[in-house]
Every structure is written in structure tokens, then in C-alpha cells.
Amino acid sequence: MILLEDQEKDDLEELKNQNHEDKLQFEENQTKRTRAMMDYYSKLQDFHNDSERAEGTRKRKSKSNASNVAVLTIGAAAAEDSVPNDKSAAVGDKSPAAGPPRRLWVKNRSKDWWDQCNSPDFPEEEFKKAFRMGKGTFELICNELSSVVAKENTMLRDAVPVRQRVAVCIWRLATGEPLRLVSKKFGLGISTCHKLVLEVCSAIRNVLMPKYLRWPDEDNVRRIKEEFESISGIPNVVGSMYTTHIPIIAPKISVAAYFNRRHTERNQKTSYSITVQGVVDPRGVFSDVCIGYPGSMPDDQVLEKSTLFQRANAGFYQGVWIVGGSGYPLMDWVLVPYTQQHLTWTQHAFNEKIGDIQKIAKDSFARLKGRWGCLQKRTEVKLQDLPVVLGACCVLHNICEMRNEDLDPTVEFELFDDEMVPEIGLRSANAMKARDTIAHNLLHHNHAGTSY
Structure with a gap:
């Protein structure tokens, strides 16, 4: 028993010593692992700090470069002036400020022709041949449109001057030349020329049309009546009416209507x-x-759809006549010639006099088409934009007529009649009686001609 007890004590002591050694070993290993983890964490922290410093440095460099580019773009003109003339110095300097300023790339085109036309020394006759008007009339139009068509210069490019904008539009209308030739003449892009033509035509419609194309007031109506009566002997005539056709490219919709x-x-x-x-x-x-109705529509139908007809129905033209050709019906306010085959002397004499009035409108349309060559051939302008362009031509025609701008004989245009006798030529019995009375008075008051 004593031996067993001693053996047990020895075993317990040995176990105790073993446990103490294991504990010391564990604590040592734990200390090593902790120290290793601390070293790893310290290195990781240093790595993150280095990364943050590198990222901050990169961002500061990017901001500095962007600032330099912005300064170059905004101060383009100043940078151009400050670039040194010494080529070796320009090559050796690597800083961004020494480089050329950023500008929008623009194709170089010759503007020699326009520069000659815009010169004060350019001959008046040559200018008139190119633009169908004198320099004074052209200057008037530019001054009237200046506030509407003028554009501001930008950082990237200079705006096209007002005179050049107006000249592009007028030359295009006058010659009817394709946009590629307009581009070559004025040193501008094709799309720029197209845009300028539409912009200036729109400005003419909005600014000049209310001033230069309007129904006359009472004083002018009185004067117009007197002038028409002195021409024909027919009283109370306030206007001569005519309808012409402008050729177009076949539209994509409603083709038959425009045939x-x-x-x-x-x-x-x-x-x-x-x-x-x-x-x-x-x-x-x-x-x-009245502009824009399809070409298959006869004159009387165009008249019925016009604002002129609506004002007449509202009683605006009571007691006055608008003279039309045989393509219009006889109405209380529309006076037309006799169209039957066998005319009396009185009727024939009346037709001669009313023909003198009708000729004024026909000749005016001939000058309109002669002056603005774009009306003589199919144009590149889209169908929806044509009324604006044609309206601008009519306004410019009025300005030239009011300022007595003579038309060059070489651009005179022969106008073909497209009149068709309306289905219902007589719309008013009172108008028929009034026409007979006018014809009778012409003959018996010696106003009628004797060329029958």
C-alpha cells in the first residue's frame, strides 16, 4: 500500500510538471502568434497608407492637368498671343501651357468671292447681277434683320456675320444653285448654308412680311382704285389676281395631289x-x-381655300372688285372676262380692258420668277419648308418693286398660263348684271378699245 501511494504521488507530480510545461509551451506559442499578427497588421496598415498617399497624388495631378486644359480652352486667344516665336523654345518646353489652344476643327474654305462682293469697291452692276438688287436695298434688308439673325461668337468658333448670312440666303434664292455651289461661293459648309437659308427666310417672314406684304389701308385703296381706273376705265378695282405653279420633287405622300x-x-x-x-x-x-396648295388643284379651288375668300365671305370686299382670269368664277367681288365662244363687241371690248389689269398680275409673277431663280426649277428644300421660302421670295420681290429695282433682261422669265375654266363659272346673278353694266359703260363712254 505504501509503495502504491508513493507511485501515485510520483505520477501526480509528473503529470503536474507535464501540465506546467504544456502551459508554458502554449503561452509561448500564443505570444509568437500574437507578435506575428501584430507585425502583419502593421505591414498591412503601412501598405494602405502608401496606397492612399499614391491615390491622393494621382488625383492632384489629374486636377492640375484638367485645370491647365480649361485655362487653355477659355483663354485661347490669350494663349495664341503668348506662344513664343522661337521654335526651339516651343519644342523644349513640355508644360501644357506652351501647347496650342484647343479649338473646334473647321475645314478651311475660300471666301474670296464673298470678300470681293462685300468690298465697298465692288461694282454696283456686278452686285446687282449676283443678288438681283442694289447695295442700298441689300443694306436695308440687313439692317431690318440684324437683330433677329445675328449670332454671338463662341469659344470654339466665330459666328457668321449678318451680311454674309443674308447674302447666302438671297444668292441662293436668286440663282437657285444647289447648296454645294453656295458652299463654295461663301466658304461655308453645305449644312450651314442650308440652315442659314431657312433661318433668314423665316426672319423675313416674321419681321419683313407684316411691313412689306399687307392689304392696303383706306388711303392706299383709294389711290389703287384711281390707278386701276386710269389704266382700264373700270371703277372700284383694288387688285389683280393670278395663280402660278412652282415645280417640286415628287413628294413621298399624296403624290397624285401634287401631279x-x-x-x-x-x-x-x-x-x-x-x-x-x-x-x-x-x-x-x-x-x-396664298402659298402651298397641291398642283392638281384648279385656280377656283385654291381661291375657295384661301384667307382672301374667307375675308370676302365676311364682307371685307363689299363694293370693290378683284380682277381675275378665266380660271376664276364670277362672284360679287371677283371680276372675270367673258368666256363664251361668240362675244359681242361690248363683251370683247370689256375683255380687252380687263386683260390689261390681269396682265399686271401676270407680269408681276413673271418678274417674281425671273428675279428668284429658285422658283423656276425643282428645289432641294423640303415640302414643309417651301411656304416659308416662297413667302420670303414674295416679300423680297415687294421690296425690290417698291424701291424700283430694275430686273436684268437676261433673267426675264416667260410665264405659261395654267388656267382652267372652273366647273361653275357664274356664282352670282348680281355680279353678272354688274359686269354687263361695266362693259356697257366702257363702250359708251369711249373707254373701250377698237382693236376688234
């Missing part, structure tokens, strides 16, 4: 058109226009 049978038969080529109805005074100045 022009008369032009197709005459030209032996399928033709499409839109109509322009106009009323002029004794000088050939338009006082009313």
Missing part, C-alpha cells in the same frame, strides 16, 4: 408642283398671297 397635268403635257416629263396665288396693286406689289 401637274398641264406641266407634264407641255414638258413631256412627269411634273409635280405647288400653287402660289397672289393679288397685286398697279405697281405689281403683292398685297395678298
Whole structure:
């Protein structure tokens, strides 16, 4: 028993010593692991600090570069002036400020022709041949439109001057040349020229049309009546009316409506058109226009859809006449010639006198088409933009007529009649009686001619 007890004590002591050694070993290992983890954490922290410093340095460099580029772009003109002339110095300097300023790339085009036309020494006759008007009239139009069409210069490019903008539009309308030739003449891009033409035409419609194309007031109506009566002997005439056709490219929709049978038969080529109805005074100045109805529509239908007809129904033209051709019906306010085959002497004499009035409108349209060559051939302008362009042509025509701008004989245009006798030529019995009375008075008051 004593031996067993001693053996047990020895075993317990040995176990106790073993446990103490294991504990010391564990604590030592734990200390090593803790120290290793602390070293790893310290290195990781240093790595993150280095990364943050590197990122901050990169961002500061990016901001500095962006600032330099912005300064170069905004101060382009100043940078151009400050670039040194010494090539070796420019090559050796690597700083961003020494480089050329950033500008929008623009193709270099020659503006020699326009610069010559814009020169004060350019001959008046040559200017008039190019733009269908003198320098004074051109200057007037530029001054009237300046506040509307002028544009501000930008950092990237200089705006096209007002005179050049107006010149692009007028030369395009006058010659009818394609946009690629307009581009070469004025040193501008094709799309820029197209945009300028539409912008200036829109400005003419909004600014100049209310001033230069309007129905006359009472004083002018009185003067117009007297002038027409002195021409024909027919009293109370306030306007001469005519409808012409402007050729267009075949539209993508409603093709049949724009088909022009008369032009197709005459030209032996399928033709499409839109109509322009106009009323002029004794000088050939338009006082009313109606633009844009399809070319297949006869004159009487165009008249019925116009604002002129609506004002007449409201009683605006009571007691006065607007003279039209055989394509219009006889109404209480529309006076037309006799159209039957066998005319009496009185009727024939009346037709001669009313023909003198009708000729004023026809000649005015001939000058309109002669002056603005874009009206003589199919244009590149889209169908929806044509009324604005044609309206601008009518306004510019009025300005030229009012300022007595002579038309060059080389651009005179021969106008073909497209009149068709309306289905219902007589719309008013009272108008028929009034026409017979006028014809009788012409003959018996020695106003009628004797060329029958």
C-alpha cells in the first residue's frame, strides 16, 4: 500500500510538471502568434497608407492637368498671343501651357468671292447681277434683320456675320444653285448654308412680311382704285389676281395631289408642283398671297381655300372688285372676262380692258420668277419648308418693286398660263348684271378699245 501511494504521488507530480510545461509551451506559442499578427497588421496598415498617399497624388495631378486644359480652352486667344516665336523654345518646353489652344476643327474654305462682293469697291452692276438688287436695298434688308439673325461668337468658333448670312440666303434664292455651289461661293459648309437659308427666310417672314406684304389701308385703296381706273376705265378695282405653279420633287405622300397635268403635257416629263396665288396693286406689289396648295388643284379651288375668300365671305370686299382670269368664277367681288365662244363687241371690248389689269398680275409673277431663280426649277428644300421660302421670295420681290429695282433682261422669265375654266363659272346673278353694266359703260363712254 505504501509503495502504491508513493507511485501515485510520483505520477501526480509528473503529470503536474507535464501540465506546467504544456502551459508554458502554449503561452509561448500564443505570444509568437500574437507578435506575428501584430507585425502583419502593421505591414498591412503601412501598405494602405502608401496606397492612399499614391491615390491622393494621382488625383492632384489629374486636377492640375484638367485645370491647365480649361485655362487653355477659355483663354485661347490669350494663349495664341503668348506662344513664343522661337521654335526651339516651343519644342523644349513640355508644360501644357506652351501647347496650342484647343479649338473646334473647321475645314478651311475660300471666301474670296464673298470678300470681293462685300468690298465697298465692288461694282454696283456686278452686285446687282449676283443678288438681283442694289447695295442700298441689300443694306436695308440687313439692317431690318440684324437683330433677329445675328449670332454671338463662341469659344470654339466665330459666328457668321449678318451680311454674309443674308447674302447666302438671297444668292441662293436668286440663282437657285444647289447648296454645294453656295458652299463654295461663301466658304461655308453645305449644312450651314442650308440652315442659314431657312433661318433668314423665316426672319423675313416674321419681321419683313407684316411691313412689306399687307392689304392696303383706306388711303392706299383709294389711290389703287384711281390707278386701276386710269389704266382700264373700270371703277372700284383694288387688285389683280393670278395663280402660278412652282415645280417640286415628287413628294413621298399624296403624290397624285401634287401631279401637274398641264406641266407634264407641255414638258413631256412627269411634273409635280405647288400653287402660289397672289393679288397685286398697279405697281405689281403683292398685297395678298396664298402659298402651298397641291398642283392638281384648279385656280377656283385654291381661291375657295384661301384667307382672301374667307375675308370676302365676311364682307371685307363689299363694293370693290378683284380682277381675275378665266380660271376664276364670277362672284360679287371677283371680276372675270367673258368666256363664251361668240362675244359681242361690248363683251370683247370689256375683255380687252380687263386683260390689261390681269396682265399686271401676270407680269408681276413673271418678274417674281425671273428675279428668284429658285422658283423656276425643282428645289432641294423640303415640302414643309417651301411656304416659308416662297413667302420670303414674295416679300423680297415687294421690296425690290417698291424701291424700283430694275430686273436684268437676261433673267426675264416667260410665264405659261395654267388656267382652267372652273366647273361653275357664274356664282352670282348680281355680279353678272354688274359686269354687263361695266362693259356697257366702257363702250359708251369711249373707254373701250377698237382693236376688234
